[in-house]
Amino acid sequence: xxxxxxxxxxxxxxxxxxxxxxxxxxxxxxxxxxxxxxxxxxxxxxxxxxxxxxxxxxxxxxxxxxxxxxxxxxxxxxxxxxxxxxxxxxxxxxxxxxxxxxxxxxxxxxxxxxxxxxxxxxxxxxxxxxxxxxxxxxxxxxx
Numbered sequence: 001x002x003x004x005x006x007x008x009x010x011x012x013x014x015x016x017x018x019x020x021x022x023x024x025x026x027x028x029x030x031x032x033x034x035x036x037x038x039x040x041x042x043x044x045x046x047x048x049x050x051x052x053x054x055x056x057x058x059x060x061x062x063x064x065x066x067x068x069x070x071x072x073x074x075x076x077x078x079x080x081x082x083x084x085x086x087x088x089x090x091x092x093x094x095x096x097x098x099x100x101x102x103x104x105x106x107x108x109x110x111x112x113x114x115x116x117x118x119x120x121x122x123x124x125x126x127x128x129x130x131x132x133x134x135x136x137x138x139x140x141x142x143x
Contacts, residue, residue, distance in 0.1 A: 006047040009036070011056055011098025016091040024096065033057045051107035052100070059097040060106050066094065067105035067123060 011032060014023045024032065033056050040048040063069040063085035074083040083089040087099070097103070109120030 004045060007043075007045050008047050008100055010100040010103075013088055013098045014093045014096055015088070016093045018093065024098075029096070030057070049107065051110065052103045055103040055106040055110070056098060060094055060102065062094050063092070066097070066102050067109050067120070068099065068102040070127065071105070072101075 011029070012022045012024060014020065033053050036046070036048050036053050036056075037050070040046045040050075040053070060066040060069075066086065069086035072087070074087045074089075075081065076083055086092060086102075109118070109123055111119045113119060113122075
């Protein structure tokens, strides 16, 4: 029997205005993050780096601020319909996002290279350059 290598955990991501029992209150979220901060030290298989948990405590505020949302395309099971603005579709409450992919990429973006340069600024610059190149190619293809 193979042993479990790592355990990853997401928190529930609600839609804007949702009031379901699964939705975490601000106090619930704060307690969940604090508990995970302690549990990760006790259980090394819990893959919950501090940076990722910091993002669970303060997620990106919108899909435009979310590296995962900005770098992925989600398509429904019919392989035609785009799901936007992110994998949760509809109107996700980004201020309460619990997506591990979003949190992981946000943690990388919040990291500072050499203690000074935020990785997110490099990402944003790269996205701007890529968008300019895409627009130029689009104009050239229609000329």
